[in-house]
Amino acid sequence: MNVIxxxxxxxxxxxxxxPVASGRVPPPEASVLRNGLxxxxxxxxxxxxxxxxxxxDQEMIERKLKRLSQEKxxxxxxxxxxxFLMCKVLLMIMYLIYGFYRYFQYExxxxxxxLLNIMYNPSNTPQLIRQDVNKLKKIPKRLAAILEMKSxxxxxxxxxxxxxxxxxxxxxxxxxxxxxxxxxxxxxxLKNNVQDFRKEIRAKLGKYYGPSNVPxxxxxxxxxxxxxxxxxxxxxxxxxxxxxxxxxxxxxxDGRETIVDLxxxxxxxxxxxxxxxxxxxxxxxxxxxxxxxxxxxxxxxYFGPALDLQGFPPWHIRLTELHWEEDNDDVVYSVFxxxxxxxxxxxxxxxx
Amino acid sequence: xxxxxxxxxxxxVALEWVKNLFSRTIKSSNCVPKHIGFVMDGNRRYARKxxxxxxxxxxxxxxxLSQVLxxxxxxxxxxxxxxxxxxxxxxxxxxxxxxxxxxxREKIRQITQHGEIAEKYGVRIRVxxxxxxxxxxxxxxxxxxxxxxxxxxxxxxxICFPYTSREEMLHSIKDVIAGGKKxxxxxxxxxxxxxxxxxxxxLDLLIRTSGVTRLSDFLLWQVSERxxxxxxxxxxxxxxxxxxxAWALLKFAFRKTFSDKENELEDDxxxxxxxxxxxxxxxx
Numbered sequence: 001m002n003v004i005x006x007x008x009x010x011x012x013x014x015x016x017x018x019p020v021a022s023g024r025v026p027p028p029e030a031s032v033l034r035n036g037l038x039x040x041x042x043x044x045x046x047x048x049x050x051x052x053x054x055x056x057d058q059e060m061i062e063r064k065l066k067r068l069s070q071e072k073x074x075x076x077x078x079x080x081x082x083x084f085l086m087c088k089v090l091l092m093i094m095y096l097i098y099g100f101y102r103y104f105q106y107e108x109x110x111x112x113x114x115l116l117n118i119m120y121n122p123s124n125t126p127q128l129i130r131q132d133v134n135k136l137k138k139i140p141k142r143l144a145a146i147l148e149m150k151s152x153x154x155x156x157x158x159x160x161x162x163x164x165x166x167x168x169x170x171x172x173x174x175x176x177x178x179x180x181x182x183x184x185x186x187x188x189x190l191k192n193n194v195q196d197f198r199k200e201i202r203a204k205l206g207k208y209y210g211p212s213n214v215p216x217x218x219x220x221x222x223x224x225x226x227x228x229x230x231x232x233x234x235x236x237x238x239x240x241x242x243x244x245x246x247x248x249x250x251x252x253x254d255g256r257e258t259i260v261d262l263x264x265x266x267x268x269x270x271x272x273x274x275x276x277x278x279x280x281x282x283x284x285x286x287x288x289x290x291x292x293x294x295x296x297x298x299x300x301x302y303f304g305p306a307l308d309l310q311g312f313p314p315w316h317i318r319l320t321e322l323h324w325e326e327d328n329d330d331v332v333y334s335v336f337x338x339x340x341x342x343x344x345x346x347x348x349x350x351x352x
Numbered sequence: 353x354x355x356x357x358x359x360x361x362x363x364x365v366a367l368e369w370v371k372n373l374f375s376r377t378i379k380s381s382n383c384v385p386k387h388i389g390f391v392m393d394g395n396r397r398y399a400r401k402x403x404x405x406x407x408x409x410x411x412x413x414x415x416x417l418s419q420v421l422x423x424x425x426x427x428x429x430x431x432x433x434x435x436x437x438x439x440x441x442x443x444x445x446x447x448x449x450x451x452x453x454x455x456x457r458e459k460i461r462q463i464t465q466h467g468e469i470a471e472k473y474g475v476r477i478r479v480x481x482x483x484x485x486x487x488x489x490x491x492x493x494x495x496x497x498x499x500x501x502x503x504x505x506x507x508x509x510x511i512c513f514p515y516t517s518r519e520e521m522l523h524s525i526k527d528v529i530a531g532g533k534k535x536x537x538x539x540x541x542x543x544x545x546x547x548x549x550x551x552x553x554x555l556d557l558l559i560r561t562s563g564v565t566r567l568s569d570f571l572l573w574q575v576s577e578r579x580x581x582x583x584x585x586x587x588x589x590x591x592x593x594x595x596x597x598a599w600a601l602l603k604f605a606f607r608k609t610f611s612d613k614e615n616e617l618e619d620d621x622x623x624x625x626x627x628x629x630x631x632x633x634x635x636x
Binding site: 083084087088090091094095098099102186255256257259260262263264265266267268270271277280281282285286306307308309310311312313314315317318319320321322323342346348 | 373376377378379380381517518519521522525526528529530533534535536538539540543564565566567568569572573575576577578579580581582602603605606609
């Protein structure tokens with residue numbers, strides 16, 4: 001502790017604390033960033049200085065007030081303030097260095113993603129996807145994907161963009177020969193627009209397979225216990241076994257809230273003496289939740305820059321393999337196929 | 353990295369000093385994760401890789417853990433939850449299970465001793481999970497030792513032993529039902545409170561080593577919450593150490609500072625051009 005105190009004191013002697021608040025000169029890294037790199041970096045620097053200065057201003061006022069009231073312990077307080085300020089300055093330097101590094105990392109990741117997108121380009125042909133998938137040793141039985149709705153002002157944003165992403169994924173999954181797909185979006189936008197989504201899927205599949213050759217599909221909304229086959233309104237027309245893909249639409253509602261619902265139901269049953277507490281086992285809960293939400297997926301794809309599960313049903317991600325690409329922001333085929341590749345290489349040994 | 357430098361006099365003092373300075377600096381950002389979860393994966397692979405006994409691999413893992421925890425508590429982390437032993441781990445060979453039990457017992461006793469982490473940082477140590485599966489003698493011993501740290505309030509260390517998240521959720525559901533609440537009074541919060549981590553702040557960061565991209569039944573309920581950061585490292589746990597932890601803390605603080613600042617800036621002056629806004633958001 002003393003070592004720090006001393007070093008901070010000697011350093012602060014060089015730095016002069018007073019001017020820091022009003023006319024702070026940023027360290028050399030800042031000026032490099034400000035002049036050399038893009039403007040956005042300069043904004044970052046601004047943000048840092050702003051945060052530091054904000055604290056300093058309050059501190060100055062505080063210090064003045066205290067100086068007026070108490071002259072005695074001024075020295076002690078001053079040293080601790082100086083220490084704190086030093087930490088802030090150091091923090092800023094660390095942020096700058098990290099920000100610098102992060103900038104290059106970001107550029108590198110984006111470049112990598114661009115190259116991958118060129119390498120893996122299905123261009124609406126199921127055969128190409130088949131070729132990619134046939135090389136793999138094993139493929140997941142159930143695939144899940146977390147989708148996010150982007151702001152409507154961007155290209156590929158809004159409800160339309162989300163449905164486009166979702167239906168694209170359905171096509172890839174069908175082409176890869178995977179029979180179950182779970183599409184998760186936090187707010188349940190896909191669920192609420194299920195009729196439009198059905199049409200969108202049909203149109204997309206038509207593009208991949210030709211309009212006369214559209215594979216059969218079923219859309220399931222477990223929460224409402226509804227199933228839609230192809231885009232006909234009559235739910236019983238087609239045999240359930242014949243579909244090429246079953247798409248489950250989930251949202252935040254199917255996560256924790258469903259577990260709460262189950263608890264409520266079981267509490268009622270227990271209160272009515274129809275269920276004993278000792279009969280509530282892992283097997284029972286698992287069975288019920290599988291019934292209410294669906295089985296656990298083998299692979300979960302996330303198309304955002306840093307993994308965020310966004311309330312995905314917690315019971316259902318026990319051994320799920322997670323895949324996302326750092327700094328990626330779009331639903332692209334390269335993430336999909338690389339996820340499958342990763343899954344085919346992974347080895348799951350429970351407990352061992 | 354330690355081996356090379358340890359012969360230089362004053363090296364450990366300097367290291368300690370750097371560590372303290374770093375943790376204070378990070379602390380001053382006010383963006384330190386309150387609750388961190390650790391999956392310590394790769395001890396056995398480390399042993400195999402370095403051709404040492406599996407036992408020694410676990411030992412190396414423990415020493416890595418204690419250094420990481422020191423850094424965390426110093427930097428102001430409130431709660432750390434570590435995955436020490438999964439219920440599934442009972443499937444391993446009896447001799448290894450035995451050894452892990454002995455190790456846990458020994459180490460829990462060690463960290464509660466005079467001058468060790470528990471006393472130094474005021475850490476309350478809890479063993480969470482399905483403790484009824486433990487051998488009676490192990491259980492009694494653990495209870496007796498953790499009882500000693502009960503009055504510590506500055507920080508918490510949860511040792512998951514033996515634990516799986518599904519068991520935790522099941523336990524919580526049963527607990528809520530046994531509490532005799534009417535079904536209308538049961539909500540998400542009541543289940544959350546009954547989890548083993550119910551009294552702790554919400555999870556902010558999950559760290560898993562050895563490049564495996566699964567949660568393996570650890571803190572599923574907590575991790576699935578929106579906004580929880582998941583960091584996966586390619587190295588094995590004994591190689592993780594305080595340096596990588598420092599990196600993870602810096603990354604977390606950086607991200608948090610700017611995502612908060614971003615919103616503030618938008619509020620008080622809307623001058624940032626859209627493109628730059630978007631760019632900053634992406635780099636965070």
